Amino acid sequence: MIKKVAIITNGGDCPGLNAVIRAIVKTAETNGVETYGYIEGYKGLLNNNYVKLESKGKASGLLHRGGTVIGTSNSTNLFNYKTEENGEVVYKDMSDVAVQNVKDAGFDCVFTLGGDGTQKSARDFGVKGLNIIGIPKTIDNDVNHSEITFGYNTAVSVASDALDRLHSTAESHHRIMILEVMGRYAGWIALESAIAGGADVALIPEIPYDINKVADKINSRRKEGKDFSIVVVSEGAKPIDGEMIVKKVVDGGKGLDNIRLGGIGEKVASDLEELIGLEARNTVLGYVQRGGTPTAFDRVLATKYGAKAMELALEGKFGTLVTLKNGKLGYVELEKVIGKNKEVGARSGGTDSTSIKTVQMDDDLVKVARDLDISLGD
Numbered sequence: 001m002i003k004k005v006a007i008i009t010n011g012g013d014c015p016g017l018n019a020v021i022r023a024i025v026k027t028a029e030t031n032g033v034e035t036y037g038y039i040e041g042y043k044g045l046l047n048n049n050y051v052k053l054e055s056k057g058k059a060s061g062l063l064h065r066g067g068t069v070i071g072t073s074n075s076t077n078l079f080n081y082k083t084e085e086n087g088e089v090v091y092k093d094m095s096d097v098a099v100q101n102v103k104d105a106g107f108d109c110v111f112t113l114g115g116d117g118t119q120k121s122a123r124d125f126g127v128k129g130l131n132i133i134g135i136p137k138t139i140d141n142d143v144n145h146s147e148i149t150f151g152y153n154t155a156v157s158v159a160s161d162a163l164d165r166l167h168s169t170a171e172s173h174h175r176i177m178i179l180e181v182m183g184r185y186a187g188w189i190a191l192e193s194a195i196a197g198g199a200d201v202a203l204i205p206e207i208p209y210d211i212n213k214v215a216d217k218i219n220s221r222r223k224e225g226k227d228f229s230i231v232v233v234s235e236g237a238k239p240i241d242g243e244m245i246v247k248k249v250v251d252g253g254k255g256l257d258n259i260r261l262g263g264i265g266e267k268v269a270s271d272l273e274e275l276i277g278l279e280a281r282n283t284v285l286g287y288v289q290r291g292g293t294p295t296a297f298d299r300v301l302a303t304k305y306g307a308k309a310m311e312l313a314l315e316g317k318f319g320t321l322v323t324l325k326n327g328k329l330g331y332v333e334l335e336k337v338i339g340k341n342k343e344v345g346a347r348s349g350g351t352d353s354t355s356i357k358t359v360q361m362d363d364d365l366v367k368v369a370r371d372l373d374i375s376l377g378d
Helices: 017-030 042-047 095-105 116-127 152-173 188-196 211-223 264-276 286-290 296-314 364-371
Strands: 004-009 034-038 050-053 081-085 088-092 109-114 132-136 176-181 201-203 229-234 246-249 259-261 280-284 320-325 328-333
Touching (some): 004 017, 017 296, 034 042, 042 095, 152 188, 176 264, 188 201, 296 320, 296 328
Parallel strands (some): 004 109, 109 132, 176 280
Antiparallel strands (some): 320 328
8 A cells, every 4th residue: 555655846847846746745645645755856866855745834835836845956867867986077877776765765656747858767767666657747738648737828828928018019119029938849838829929920849940931921011011020939949941059068968958948039030130121129038937826727737637646646556647638637658658768768858769749730729820820930
């Protein structure tokens, strides 16, 4: 029987993480199970650093709070862990240490709250003998087998609000206003916020754009007497003759979170200004999208995910990821979530074998965008 469980929040912070923690704790307490939280994601497994979570203690008052009370890390891959030996940076497999720490602590199950990279490591720890249940977390909404992930609705709401504010400046100054939003390999935030915020152009990673087609769209608006336009750009968008713009490479590309994007919005602004002659200004929304209070939708969604995860643990359904499909909660094996990326310890994200949910051309959002004459740059 399940008596003692632990929670890990890993990867970037996300609105709704605390709501998931709260739901797991309260469902666990209802069933006589103790809950603990590892501090700073997978790093906590290695450092054997965890705290007790109780609804009348550390897990109290979490529903509306952004971020995560147990901290997180988006640069820790314990299968390829950055350390220093003799003054030199080396990468070592520290996963066995983490596995032993979990077993020594007596945890019957570990809940991993995170996206593609987090769940890849979760599956790998499952292979090494840990009881794992994953919960999909990413504002990019790109975890496979999940209809929608918590935090995404909040991110889209923040982006839509920003577009509302940019509209007035664009119209007042007769400018092209570009909003760069998150979305490394998937353009869900850009596409949905463009629809919600009345943008004229949405550029996403799945559709390499032709800047001349974007210019044509803006010029057609000028002929209609509209001397301003709004463009939403995913950080991972790229021109048909180019690649994603990398802002910084850390440690020569080794480890996690080592290739940092940034700059596509500025490029689009510069290119359009040169082609069209209107002033163009770029706004990078950045971390504002992932911070602060979650929307009511995300609070409910996160709570549902957390409660379902604890239910699966009580049923002994380990090595799984909680899912939401057709509005119904369920689960899928982590083996299916990671797709072809089966090698234990292999990097996740940006590889040919990575299995993430990207925008498909037959998706309703794409069809609606085209119906509304929002240019996708193709």
